[in-house]
Amino acid sequence: xxxxxxxxxxxxxxxxxxxxxxxxxxxxxxxxxxxxxxxxxxxxxxxxxxxxxxxxxxxxxxxxxxxxxxxxxxxxxxxxxxxxxxxxxxxxxxxxxxxxxxxxxxxxxxxxxxxxxxxxxxxxxxxxxxxxxxxxxxxxxxxxxxxxxxxxxxxxxxxxxxxxxxxxxxxxxxxxxxxxxxxxxxxxxxxxxxxxxxxxxxxxxxxxxxxxxxxxxxxxxxxxxxxxxxxxxxxxxxxxxxxxxxxxxxxxxxxxxxxxxxxxxxxxxxxxxxxxxxxxxxxxxxxxxxxxxxxxxxxxxxxxxxxxxxxxxxxxxxxxxxxxxxxxxxxxxxxxxxxxxxxxxxxxxxxxxxxxxxxxxxxxxxxxxxxxxxxxxxxxxxxxxxxxxxxxxxxxxxxxxxxxxxxxxxxxxxxxxxxxxxxxxxxxxxxxxxxxxxxxxx
Numbered sequence: 343x344x345x346x347x348x349x350x351x352x353x354x355x356x357x358x359x360x361x362x363x364x365x366x367x368x369x370x371x372x373x374x375x376x377x378x379x380x381x382x383x384x385x386x387x388x389x390x391x392x393x394x395x396x397x398x399x400x401x402x403x404x405x406x407x408x409x410x411x412x413x414x415x416x417x418x419x420x421x422x423x424x425x426x427x428x429x430x431x432x433x434x435x436x437x438x439x440x441x442x443x444x445x446x447x448x449x450x451x452x453x454x455x456x457x458x459x460x461x462x463x464x465x466x467x468x469x470x471x472x473x474x475x476x477x478x479x480x481x482x483x484x485x486x487x488x489x490x491x492x493x494x495x496x497x498x499x500x501x502x503x504x505x506x507x508x509x510x511x512x513x514x515x516x517x518x519x520x521x522x523x524x525x526x527x528x529x530x531x532x533x534x535x536x537x538x539x540x541x542x543x544x545x546x547x548x549x550x551x552x553x554x555x556x557x558x559x560x561x562x563x564x565x566x567x568x569x570x571x572x573x574x575x576x577x578x579x580x581x582x583x584x585x586x587x588x589x590x591x592x593x594x595x596x597x598x599x600x601x602x603x604x605x606x607x608x609x610x611x612x613x614x615x616x617x618x619x620x621x622x623x624x625x626x627x628x629x630x631x632x633x634x635x636x637x638x639x640x641x642x643x644x645x646x647x648x649x650x651x652x653x654x655x656x657x658x659x660x661x662x663x664x665x666x667x668x669x670x671x672x673x674x675x676x677x678x679x680x681x682x683x684x685x686x687x688x689x690x691x692x693x694x695x696x697x698x699x700x701x702x703x704x705x706x707x708x709x710x711x712x713x714x715x716x717x718x719x720x721x722x723x724x725x726x727x728x729x730x731x732x733x734x735x736x737x738x739x740x741x742x743x744x745x746x747x748x749x750x751x752x753x754x755x756x757x758x759x760x761x762x763x764x765x766x767x768x769x770x771x772x773x774x775x776x777x778x779x780x781x782x783x784x
Contacts, residue, residue: 343364343365343366343367344364344365344367345363345364345365346359346360346361346362346363346364346365347361348361349361370461445644446644446647446648459471536771537699537703537704537705538703539771539772540700541772541773542767542768542771542772542773543696543699543700543768544700545767545772545776546692546696546764546767546768547635547636547696547697547700548636549760549763549764549767550632550636550689550692550693550696550764551632551633551636551637553565553629553632553760554583554586554629554632554633554637555583555587557579557580557583557629558580558583558584558587561580564685564689564759564760564761564764565625565628565682565685565686565689565761566625566682567678567682573618573619573622575608575619575622575623575625575626576622576625576626578604578626579604579625579626579629579630582600582601582604582629582630582633583629583633585597585600586601586633586637598638598642601630601633601634601638601642602645604626604630605627605630605631605634605649605652608623608626608627608630608652608656609627609649609652609655609656611623612652612655612656612659613656613659613662613663617660617663617679617683618679620656620659620660620663621660621679621682621683621686623656623659623660624656624657624659624660624683624686624687624690625682625686627652627653627656628653628686628689628690628693631646631650631653631693632693634646635693635696635697636697643697643701646697647697647701650694653690653693653694654690654694656690657686657687657690657691660683660686660687661687681717684714684715684716684717684740685716685761687714688711688714688716688743688765689761689764691707691710691711691714692711692764692765692768694706694707695707695708695711695768696768711743712742712743712744713742713743713744714742714743715740715741715742716740716741716742716743716746716765717739717740718739718740718741718745718746718749718755743765743769746762746765747765747766747769747770750762750766750770763775763776
């Protein structure tokens with residue numbers, strides 16, 4: 343807004359603005375002008391996607407910013423230019439918010455093909471008279487929603503602290519970082535410098551994806567034991583994984599909707615009443631999220647990231663049923679199920695961490711991961727490919743992830759299975775664990 347100090351003639355017109363007026367510059371005017379905004383009346387959020395950026399161009403926000411506290415000339419109500427000392431930080435916030443929205447959602451008009459809706463000026467902040475639709479990566483439906491579609495479109499965000507009977511996540515008696523060993527912090531330093539080691543993290547992602555394939559082919563994998571009485575939840579997960587392997591371009595959309603619907607179905611029942619049910623729920627969710635993170639497209643991965651709290655919630659629920667604060671199993675269940683639970687919990691943290699590293703070059707679970715309990719030896723009766731129900735595990739051989747890697751470094755680990763290989767590659771890198779001739783160089 344600017345107050346007119348002297349008569350101003352509008353170029354090319356007969357209008358003269360007198361000094362008793364106040365001018366308001368509205369971005370809405372230029373936004374609806376093809377001179378400043380190409381195709382202003384067309385709904386096209388992607389118009390700038392392939393534009394060429396002039397590296398030498400400078401914007402007003404790139405001007406030098408001087409921080410002088412209350413004496414700053416940029417104070418909004420002080421003397422000099424009416425600029426705020428927090429302007430640069432505000433632009434950073436705005437960029438992060440817009441980038442997050444663009445990465446996580448697809449925006450489209452409720453009536454596809456229509457022109458940009460008119461503006462409603464009746465409120466203090468003008469808004470559109472039309473409606474917009476957003477979704478977490480799910481394409482717009484051209485046909486009425488069926489049962490599977492409507493379930494897939496439901497939101498199933500759940501807060502961790504809403505778990506019945508679970509302590510708060512900030513409770514030090516429950517935290518996996520309670521009395522966190524000082525030496526374990528050194529193991530964290532092994533992982534952080536390798537955040538750019540895309541080859542190793544991609545190898546880990548492919549290993550996880552192979553676990554889903556292995557489950558379909560053999561009925562077992564490193565975190566699901568072969569059993570003659572498989573639970574209904576895991577049996578359904580078997581069917582979904584089989585559908586993943588058999589999908590085609592024509593059926594991929596249907597598969598994705600079924601996958602999301604099953605995630606929603608499992609999520610609504612967390613936490614389960616028994617340890618076995620909770621273990622089965624986490625095993626199924628691990629298979630589903632492996633497919634969504636590493637076996638689907640960008641839209642499916644975005645949906646998995648948005649609902650990552652479901653997997654975290656199931657993991658915390660299982661930990662609360664089978665582990666005490668120090669990570670030692672109780673005597674409530676068979677040892678093979680305990681081993682399956684330990685492995686499922688570790689893979690849950692790895693799965694989320696690997697996806698975060700590949701997508702964002704950061705990992706929020708490293709400190710939790712290095713202190714999780716794992717079995718030091720390959721138990722008798724456990725194949726290198728998976729678990730068997732008759733196996734017995736020596737509980738004295740259960741150590742932290744940090745100690746597990748330390749044993750390997752000292753040459754005391756012996757034969758390793760696929761699960762151990764995944765742990766070692768994630769910590770030490772693929773070139774340290776996998777022989778060079780194991781890679782396809784063709």
